[in-house]
Amino acid sequence: MPKFYLLSSNGVAVATFTIAINRPRTNQAGEREADFINIVAWQKLADLCASYLRKGRQAAIEGRLQTRSYDNKEGKRVFVTEVVAENVQFLGGRREQDNPTSNNGGNPGSGSSDSGFDPFENGKPINISDVDLPF
Template sequence: MLNRVVLIGRLTRDPDLRYTPNGVAVATFTLAVDRPFTNQQGEREADFINIVTWRNLAENCAKYLKKGSLTAVEGRLQTRNYENNEGRRVYVTEVVADNVRFLDGGKKSETKPDLEDPFTGEAEPVDVSEDDLPF
């Protein structure tokens, strides 16, 4: 049997990090994944997929991901069910991720305001002779 899912999309909200009574981290978020075609109005539609991560991966997702982050998720599709307060059976389908890639890159480092850019105002052409070139 094979149950593998690979998705690339953007988070619709910040990840929700919680801990089980035993102290195991679990983070959930929703990934908006564009469909490969447009509707009759020429607009691209998206599917909203629920993602669940566990342990260290959950803590890293909560730490580094935020609403709008471009993210790749690899995992397995899982369906669970429960009975709600009204006595109705509710079915939930979600991806249990075992690999998450942060595609937006690392956090941008802030430039310290007291450091000057050494190239500010350097729009002058550089004088290079033929002897300076290695080719």
């Protein structure tokens, strides 16, 4: 689940979270290490991340690197490097373990009619605007 999800001051959804990326080799002690990358998603992508990402869920994230800075409470300049997500693919992981018949972990928007994802399963209506339609 994204660490932080809110509407920005101008009403735009933003989600921030960290992903762990395992290194391909072990260290000298034989332990597998990981790098932790900060991610920021905006607008509809933030909504999707808030709905579908959970700890342990695999995801492929495409985006651009962004470096910014701010002054903290002590007045020191802090630099932050993060990935601004432009595309997120929800892969296997915990949901796939919960539903072993699903071939893609319930990836919404995968284009497969056998994805295991049912947007109507909770019985609530879905808001679809004209900008969501491809035609």
